Amino acid sequence: MSLELAIHHLRRAEHVAVLTGAGISAESGIPTFREAQTGYWAQFSPQELASPQAYARDPERVWAWYASRYAACQTAQPNAAHLGLGHLEALKGDGFTLVTQNVDGLHRRAGTRRLIELHGDLGTARCEACSSMQSLPAPSEFSPPPYCQRCGSRMRPHVVWFSEQLPPASLEAAWQAFAAADVALVIGTSSLVEPAASLGRLAKQRGAYLIELNPEVTPLSKSADLRISATASRGVEALLSGLAAP
Ligand code: OAD
Ligand code: ZN
Numbered sequence: 001m002s003l004e005l006a007i008h009h010l011r012r013a014e015h016v017a018v019l020t021g022a023g024i025s026a027e028s029g030i031p032t033f034r035e036a037q038t039g040y041w042a043q044f045s046p047q048e049l050a051s052p053q054a055y056a057r058d059p060e061r062v063w064a065w066y067a068s069r070y071a072a073c074q075t076a077q078p079n080a081a082h083l084g085l086g087h088l089e090a091l092k093g094d095g096f097t098l099v100t101q102n103v104d105g106l107h108r109r110a111g112t113r114r115l116i117e118l119h120g121d122l123g124t125a126r127c128e129a130c131s132s133m134q135s136l137p138a139p140s141e142f143s144p145p146p147y148c149q150r151c152g153s154r155m156r157p158h159v160v161w162f163s164e165q166l167p168p169a170s171l172e173a174a175w176q177a178f179a180a181a182d183v184a185l186v187i188g189t190s191s192l193v194e195p196a197a198s199l200g201r202l203a204k205q206r207g208a209y210l211i212e213l214n215p216e217v218t219p220l221s222k223s224a225d226l227r228i229s230a231t232a233s234r235g236v237e238a239l240l241s242g243l244a245a246p
Contacts, residue, residue: 006183006226007242009209013182015095018085019174019199023188023214024232025104028076034190051162059154063145066157070122070136073104081187081232082110084240089114091243097177101189101196103159116170116177118196120159129153171195178203185239187213188232191220200224211239 010016022032033041044065048054055062089096089112099116100107105123107115125134127148134146134155146155160166174196178184184203191197200220204210212224213235221227228235 003238006211007239009183010239011243015180016092016183017177017181017203018098018185019196020100020102020187021189022102024081025102025106027079027231027233028106030073030076030104046162055156059145066122073122078106078110079233081236082106084236086111087240099174116174118166118170118174124158125155126158127151127153127155133158174199179206181208184208185211186220191218
């Protein structure tokens with residue numbers, strides 16, 4: 001269990017799969033979900049804001065909450081961990097896949113191209129009737145929610161809510177990337193929400209070297225070949241500076 005060994009595996013790896021959660025954006029000033037005091041779910045009930053029932057009941061309130069999160073994410077900047085993963089992609093090319101549970105858009109803004117946004121994207125609205133998508137022009141807390149330019153029905157945030165299935169094509173691509181990975185790197189997620197929580201274990205079962213980067217222990221920790229107990233930016237920087245060393 002050493003950083004040097006992890007760097008050795010990372011250097012040799014043809015296929016690298018990365019999973020990120022809210023913790024990677026904490027250093028950009030975006031709250032996580034489950035941390036006591038500061039996490040979203042410490043202040044709000046997910047059932048009241050992040051479920052289809054909540055949107056049916058009170059669309060203005062739910063829309064306003066997502067709009068305010070979108071506005072906060074637009075103001076935030078990608079941090080050294082997001083940027084470092086962009087460099088890792090540049091090193092690994094087609095063998096690199098980044099799967100994120102985050103809807104904040106920071107990986108895209110940091111330049112990651114082989115990106116699977118499993119839980120959607122705060123900057124996009126989706127029609128409830130015909131599923132057509134629309135980029136949200138500017139972050140604003142406008143209310144009521146927008147209406148579809150194609151069919152006139154109400155739109156909703158393009159995010160996955162509790163009780164909803166993940167988009168099958170994205171999930172399948174994520175499984176494939178983790179099943180094929182030589183190194184799997186799981187950063188800043190509590191590893192509590194399925195199916196994303198199982199991706200690291202799947203990679204490990206298929207022979208990957210599994211690295212967990214998280215200041216706290218999670219249910220995935222016991223499966224990890226290496227646990228880096230650090231913030232996302234420090235951990236990613238340590239891995240990348242090791243890769244850059246001769
Ligand atoms: P959580 O809030 O469950 O977990 C955040 C994790 O980030 C915790 O394990 C922290 O220890 C870790 N963390 C905190 N600060 C960190 C830092 N600076 N660097 C690295 N790690 C840090 O967030 P997720 O695991 O992303 O789903 O939550 C998964 C899903 O649950 C979310 O996508 C969301 C939520 O309900 C939906 O909204 C569908
Ligand atoms: Zn429509």
